[in-house]
Amino acid sequence: MLSDQELLRYSRQILLSQVDIDGQLRLKQSKALVVGLGGLGSPVALYLAAAGVGELHLADFDTVDLTNLQRQVLHDSGSVGMSKVDSALQRLQAINPEVTLVAHRHALDDDSLAAAVAAVDLVLDCSDNFATRESVNAACVAAGKPLVSGAAIRLEGQLSVFDPRRDYSPCYHCLYGHGSEAELTCSEAGVIGPLVGLVGSLQALEALKLLAGFGEPLVGRLLLIDALGTRMRELRVKRDPACTVCGDRHG
Numbered sequence: 201m202l203s204d205q206e207l208l209r210y211s212r213q214i215l216l217s218q219v220d221i222d223g224q225l226r227l228k229q230s231k232a233l234v235v236g237l238g239g240l241g242s243p244v245a246l247y248l249a250a251a252g253v254g255e256l257h258l259a260d261f262d263t264v265d266l267t268n269l270q271r272q273v274l275h276d277s278g279s280v281g282m283s284k285v286d287s288a289l290q291r292l293q294a295i296n297p298e299v300t301l302v303a304h305r306h307a308l309d310d311d312s313l314a315a316a317v318a319a320v321d322l323v324l325d326c327s328d329n330f331a332t333r334e335s336v337n338a339a340c341v342a343a344g345k346p347l348v349s350g351a352a353i354r355l356e357g358q359l360s361v362f363d364p365r366r367d368y369s370p371c372y373h374c375l376y377g378h379g380s381e382a383e384l385t386c387s388e389a390g391v392i393g394p395l396v397g398l399v400g401s402l403q404a405l406e407a408l409k410l411l412a413g414f415g416e417p418l419v420g421r422l423l424l425i426d427a428l429g430t431r432m433r434e435l436r437v438k439r440d441p442a443c444t445v446c447g448d449r450h451g
Contacts, residue, residue: 239396241326242274
C-alpha cells in the first residue's frame with residue numbers, strides 16, 4: 201500500500217488516469233538498473249527516484265571530474281573526485297528517502313552484469329561506449345528484460361526501447377551490428393548539455409511507461425533528435441531474424 205506521505209508526494213502523478221493508484225503501486229514495487237551515471241544517467245536517476253520507482257540499482261565505476269559538471273546534473277562541484285555512485289547516492293537519497301538504492305561501484309563483467317540484470321525489472325543503458333551497450337543488450341536479451349537505450353553526441357541524440365518479451369521487438373544488435381571501432385565519445389567530439397538532459401528525460405519517461413503500464417513504449421521505433429534544428433524524426437525498425445544476439449530467442 202501507499203502511505204499518506206507517499207500519496208502526497210506522488211499526488212500530481214497519481215492524478216493522471218493513466219497512472220492512478222495502481223500505477224504508482226507498480227512503480228513502488230519495481231526495480232530498475234541504471235548503467236552509467238553521467239549525462240544521460242543523471243536525469244534518468246533523478247526522475248525515476250522522484251517518481252517513486254521502488255528500487256534503483258546504480259552502476260558506474262568512474263569518478264566525478266570537473267569537465268562532467270557542464271551536463272551531468274546529478275553531481276555538483278563538491279562531488280569532484282568522488283565516486284559517481286556515491287555522489288548519486290547522496291543526491292537521490294536527499295530527493296526521495298522512500299526509494300531503496302543499490303550501488304555497483306565497479307565495472308560489471310559478464311557474470312556480474314548478468315546478475316545485476318536478473319535482479320531488476322528493467323534496464324536503462326546510459327553508457328557512452330559501444331562495448332558496454334553491446335554487453336548490456338546481450339544480458340537483457342538473455343534475461344528477457346526490457347532495455348531503454350539512449351545516446352547523445354555533439355548535437356544529435358537517439359532513443360529506442362528493446363523489449364525481448366515482445367516478438368516484434370528488435371534488440372540493440374539488430375540495429376547497430378558490431379558498431380564502429382572509430383566511434384567517438386563526448387570527451388573527443390563534445391556534446392551540448394541540454395541534449396543529454398532531453399534524451400535522458402525521455403529514457404526516464406519510457407521506463408515509467410513500461411513499469412507503471414501505460415502508454416505506447418518506443419518499441420520497434422528509433423527516435424532521432426537533431427538539436428541544431430530542434431527537430432525529431434522517427435524510424436521504424438524491425439527485428440533481424442538472423443541476429444546473432446536475439447535471432448533465435450523465440451525459436
